[in-house]
Amino acid sequence: MSDQKKKVLLTGVAGFLGSNLLKRLLSEGHEVVGIDNLCMGRIEHLQPYLENPGFTFVQKDIMDPDTFNSLEKDFDIITHLAAFKIPRYGNASATLKVNSKGTEHVLEFAKDFACKTVLASTSDVYGMRPDVPFDEEGVCVIGNSKVPRWAYAVSKLYDEHLGLAYMDDYNFPVSILRFFGSYGPNQHLSWWGGPQSVFIDCLLKGEVIPIHGDGSQTRTFTFVEDTVSGIYASMMKDEANGEIFNIGAHKEMTILDLAHLLHKISGNPGEANVKLIPYDEIQQGKKYQDVMRRVPDTTKAERMLGFRAQFAPEDGLKITYEWQKAVRQAQAQAETV
Ligand SMILES: NC(=O)c1ccc[n+]([C@@H]2O[C@H](COP(=O)([O-])OP(=O)(O)OC[C@H]3O[C@@H](n4cnc5c(N)ncnc54)[C@H](O)[C@@H]3O)[C@@H](O)[C@H]2O)c1
Numbered sequence: 001m002s003d004q005k006k007k008v009l010l011t012g013v014a015g016f017l018g019s020n021l022l023k024r025l026l027s028e029g030h031e032v033v034g035i036d037n038l039c040m041g042r043i044e045h046l047q048p049y050l051e052n053p054g055f056t057f058v059q060k061d062i063m064d065p066d067t068f069n070s071l072e073k074d075f076d077i078i079t080h081l082a083a084f085k086i087p088r089y090g091n092a093s094a095t096l097k098v099n100s101k102g103t104e105h106v107l108e109f110a111k112d113f114a115c116k117t118v119l120a121s122t123s124d125v126y127g128m129r130p131d132v133p134f135d136e137e138g139v140c141v142i143g144n145s146k147v148p149r150w151a152y153a154v155s156k157l158y159d160e161h162l163g164l165a166y167m168d169d170y171n172f173p174v175s176i177l178r179f180f181g182s183y184g185p186n187q188h189l190s191w192w193g194g195p196q197s198v199f200i201d202c203l204l205k206g207e208v209i210p211i212h213g214d215g216s217q218t219r220t221f222t223f224v225e226d227t228v229s230g231i232y233a234s235m236m237k238d239e240a241n242g243e244i245f246n247i248g249a250h251k252e253m254t255i256l257d258l259a260h261l262l263h264k265i266s267g268n269p270g271e272a273n274v275k276l277i278p279y280d281e282i283q284q285g286k287k288y289q290d291v292m293r294r295v296p297d298t299t300k301a302e303r304m305l306g307f308r309a310q311f312a313p314e315d316g317l318k319i320t321y322e323w324q325k326a327v328r329q330a331q332a333q334a335e336t337v
Contacts, residue, residue, distance in 0.1 A: 008235070009075045009115075010034045011062055011106060012082030014041025016193065017120070017179070019186045020224045021079065021231055022046070026054050028232075033071065036082065037061040045186050062102040068109040077235050079118045080106045085152055086124065088191050088282075092151035099155035100162075107166045107174075114172035118235050119163045123180040123248065123294055124153040132252075133297035136178070136244045147287045160244065173241035175234045180248025180296045184224030184316060185323040196221065196317065199259055200324045203266040209274045212282055215256035218293045222249040223316030226309035233305040240305060246296035249309035261313060265321050 008025055012018040013034025018041065025032050026049060033056045034046070049055045060067040062082050082102055084095040103119065110117045126134045127142040127150070140157060143150050160176050167174040187193035189201060202209045230247035234240035253261075256274070263272035279288045301307040 005029050005031070006076040006235075007031045007074060008033070009071065009078045011078075011080045011102075012036055012041065012120075013057065014038055014043060014045050015081060016041075016184075016187045017182060017224065017227060017231070018081045019045035020184065020228050021081070022049060022055065024228050024232055026052055030054070032056070033058060033075070035060055035062060035067060040084075040188065040192065042186075062105055063098060065105050065108075068105055071109070073109075073113040073115075075113075075115050077116045077118065078106060078110050079120075079231065079235060081120045083120060083156075085122075085192060087148050087151055090148070090286075092148040095151045096155050099152075100158055103159040103162060107162060111166055111170040111172060114170070116173045116175075116235075116241065117163065118175045118177065118231065118240075119159055121156045121160050121176050121178045121244070122153065123178050123246070123296065124149075124291070125157050125160070125178060126291075126294070127153055128289070128291065132293045132295040134246065134295065135297040136246055136300055143289045144287065147289045149289065164242070167242060173238075175240040175242070176244040177231060177234055177247050178244065178296075179227060180222055180246065180294065181219050182222045182224050182227040184320050187224075187320065187324075189324065189327070195255060195258060196262065196320065197324070199262050200266075200321055201328070203262055203268055203321075204325055204328055206268070207273075209259045209263075209272060211255055211259060211274050211276050212288075213255075213279050213290055214276055215259070215274070216254050216292070217290050218252045218254050218295070219258075220249045220252055220295055221258065221313050221316070222247070222309055223311035223319075225316075226311055229310075230301060230305065230307045233301075233307050237305055243300075243304065245301040245305065245307070246298050247301060247307065248296035248298060249311070249313075250295070250298070251313055252293070252295050253313060258313075262317060262321065265314070265318050
């Protein structure tokens with residue numbers, strides 16, 4: 001498939017990655033039909049595009065098979081991002097149901113007209129694997145079922161297997177993308193959006209930054225423009241078909257480093273004010289397990305997709321800080337009117 005104008009079905013369009021991908025697709029002249037039930041996404045993210053003739057918004061639930069029955073079967077690509085993430089606030093059953101049933105409905109729809117489908121997976125599927133960086137061919141080591149967080153990884157592993165099984169059984173191309181912590185404009189402003197969302201809010205309000213555990217756990221924070229470049233390349237390139245790719249940045253940082261860097265970006269005086277919260281206090285009496293090191297090997301995405309993350313954390317986090325500050329200021333102004 002070459003990089004001509006495509007008709008794309010995008011689920012989760014009002015969410016963080018969905019709205020950023022929508023912006024890129026429309027700017028490249030593609031036509032997009034976007035589905036979202038707005039349970040976690042925001043209509044504000046779509047506001048700049050609602051009048052764009054290349055975009056149609058369908059406010060529906062992917063759990064309902066009728067959502068897909070009402071669509072034409074003339075898409076060139078389906079990119080499936082709608083999902084529930086790590087169940088930090090309980091409700092692991094929603095994560096399991098949305099990520100299994102929702103993906104089943106997407107693949108059932110795609111198979112009827114053999115439509116190329118790109119599925120969102122997560123670095124969480126590597127679980128407790130000890131060897132970093134994680135390459136796509138290695139094992140996934142999922143923790144104890146009594147720890148609710150693993151519901152997310154298990155649901156995404158199910159999606160990966162289902163996608164590859166549909167590809168084999170019904171002969172249409174499926175690509176799987178394992179995202180490593182993405183951040184940027186339109187991120188959800190709670191833990192759902194990642195630690196940087198919460199830390200920025202604390203800095204804006206002059207509050208203590210909560211750190212889970214001792215803050216020595218590491219991540220590679222990926223600016224959303226980079227994540228979108230990885231998604232876009234896998235949508236447009238035939239080389240992606242039937243493959244799994246890590247999509248993430250390279251610089252390994254501890255969560256404490258993240259707090260200190262954001263404090264520096266904020267320009268707040270003194271040292272970052274952090275509070276360490278023991279893991280057993282995090283999840284309402286349920287067990288919690290963290291992943292202590294998480295770093296992607298992106299050699300495969302580089303070789304086959306030409307993808308390599310470009311943004312340094314200092315630059316991406318500065319853009320994100322300014323964006324979140326503006327959103328919070330606008331919200332505060334709206335409340336005083
Ligand atoms: N953001 C990251 O760093 C990251 C990391 C790993 C994996 N992922 C995966 O990437 C995808 C997008 O993540 P995101 O960060 O943009 O999440 P998000 O929550 O911001 O976006 C998901 C969107 O899906 C919508 N949605 C959820 N359930 C739905 C349903 N039943 N019907 C219709 N719409 C529904 C939500 O309203 C939301 O707008 C997800 O599949 C997620 O698991 C993201």
